[in-house]
Amino acid sequence: MLADIITPDLFAAALRMATPLALAAIGGTICERSGVVNIALEGIMLCGAFAGVAVTLATGNPWLGIVAAVLAGVAISAIHAFTSINLRSDQVVSGTAINILALGVTGFLMEIMYGHPGTTDSINTIRSVFRFESNADGGFVSTVWHWINGIFLSHTPIVYMAIIIAFVAQWAMYNTRWGLRLRALGEHPRAVDTVGVSVLKGRWVAVLMSGALAGLAGANLTLEQVGSFTENMTNGRGFIALAANIFGRWTPLGSYSASLLFGFADALQIKLQIFRGQIDIPPQFFLMLPYVLTVVVLAGVVGRSIGPAAVGKPYEKK
């Protein structure tokens, strides 16, 4: 049975499941590094997911859908940026409000655009980038090829984009002007201010970037994985992404790796459901796995990690 569970597609699924988490988590990393807490990732992702499907349904072009998802993410996150940076309101309250707003707005738009709540019509999901032949019952070489092909070469574009983004963001954070200022912003904004760099601008850029990434995460969910939009379909992924960001110690690659772990838990959970008959454990238990993992991570069992010192604190110029 183990051989039936541990297959290339288990790992491929892990990678797939990790993608929306990772994109949102990297967004969270960038946002929190600038000193702004973003618990609105969930809502932003939901808006991206909806915008992606709506535009694809209207134009028949999923690539336009992706662009729409990103733009929707940016637009929604602008609300968060304005309230938490300019109005200096409580960032958790602002984020919560956006999450509720996103639920409401997407549900409302479903009604007026499609005349019903629930789920939209289906679209054709974006196909995987490569399609190579391989099978498991050959010699050693062909088995290895089968695994590589299965795990790494079977994916849709945004999955690869997420990996590239993780590496680029990691590099940028430690090698560019933007990255240095970003890291300083979340630790000691006044120090950044006194050397003449705008705290306001830096934080705005970071929040909008996180919006773009969470929007892209939503696009991945609907346009590449599910093929339709269902109300509240993000189902807590935005919060798991926040946990992944913390677990990844506020670094893009860390966030990606942590997301992989959550993605794997999710993939395993789904796989084990298939073997429900043979394993005498209630299926709800498996469903629980990713969330239990999140709680364990957040409770600091895996070593306490310390976030940016000034995160969550509005900055006021003297």
Place this chain on the structure above:
Amino acid sequence: MPLLELREITKAFPGVLANDRVSMRLERGEIVALLGENGAGKSTLMNVAYGLLTADSGEIRVDDQPVKIKSPRQAIDLGIGMVHQHFMLVEPLTVTENIVLGREPGRYGIIDFATARQRVREISERYGLKVDPDAKIMDLSVGMQQRVEILKALYQGARVLILDEPTAVLTPQEVTELFRVVRSLVDEGLSAVFITHKLEEVVAIADRILVMRDGAVVGETTPGDTDEIGLARMMVGRDVVLRIEKGASTCGEAVLTVADVHVLDDRSLEAVKGISFSVCGGEILAIAGVDGNGQRELVESIVGLRRPSSGTITLKDKDITRANARASIEAGVSHIPEDRHRRGLVLEFDLAENIILGDHRTPPAAKNGIMHPKAIAELARKRIADYDIRTPSEHVHADNLSGGNQQKVVVAREIGRDPDLLVAAQPTRGLDVGAIEFVHKQIIRERDAGKAVLLVSLELEEVLSLADRILVIYEGQIVKEFVDADADAETLGYYMTGGGGSKFASDGSNVQAIETPPTGGNE
């Protein structure tokens, strides 16, 4: 032609005229010391010059040209650099990253770290400011961090360096080093403004001295024309006793007993390695030592902020080894912490709230869990009057007080509580000479009332003038004990820097002198 000139600068805050038509000029290659009581307006004036505050009226001229300085960026571009009273460094970043922040070398937004490091090294060699460019700020001592601040200003092209109380947090050795650096900067054609409360420093380093009182310049002099006593008189407007007189101590029963205490620091390394001593009622015991030899951890373990890994701490027969801060206060311990911002005050709270912190559960501040604003305000007003805290009202945010007045709030609260044991760490940090005299008198009054006082100070002067007994701490151990009269600054310094060796009586119960002190010369 003056490099920097401030003309008739006026700046008002709600209820306070912080600067009232203040003028000053700074020539090339000159060091001007800015002296004045707490709240006189020194920091305000310099913040105006650095663009952190905008003056209500007045003119700033650089190289004889009128300029507008609305932000630090503009000040930096004009060659004005400032080392703040509270450092502006990003702790988890490296020295190089902090220095180049805002002016990173490189192209297309990519930082050229090789060049950055190279430039930092060049400047640090040119001015003799040695520092590891790759060290993280949080791993550096305060003195080193200050060096980074100076390097940062130089990297940004400062021709005028403003230093706001740079020596308040330094050890005597670091002060000497800082003076050397500032002199070498001035030799290179830079100019400096130096704010300090330590008169001997003013005399030692300044070319010209400007004295401020109540927001206005009340006098100008040079070190040649005056001495410390004269300066003190100019500042405060009366004669100040620089070294306090006190009667002999009468040692009552032991109030605090520390027995073989070991304490770990934040990195889980042993910072206090088995220390034993006791302080009796009516006695001031001072712990002298170079910063970072375990005194911080020792104090925190006594006042309930850190749990010792072994040993016992007793307050009048009561075991307080495992007490937390609240239990510690209730047992009768007061604590003036060394860092008023981190431990002493809630900066967002107003003065009245800060004055009753820790006593907010008990009468008169509260009854049955309900606070009494009227009683609190009344108490606050009394403390403000008693301790000469300069503020328009008791409802000003602690954040808006001058540095020295913030310190007075902490002192007023902790001594005002009338504790059995007063643990005072750097109690006069940032205070002017008049306020120091007052606080010293209060501490001696506590002692004379039969209270125990544990004083931890980096200032040898303070230790020597207040203490009845001195313990020298070195590398987490007590290496020497002096009883009142037999100590002098030189001998004390010798033991503080490890001259006595780090061996000690490991049974801990009685401290022994291990080697004889030096006779005259250094090692």
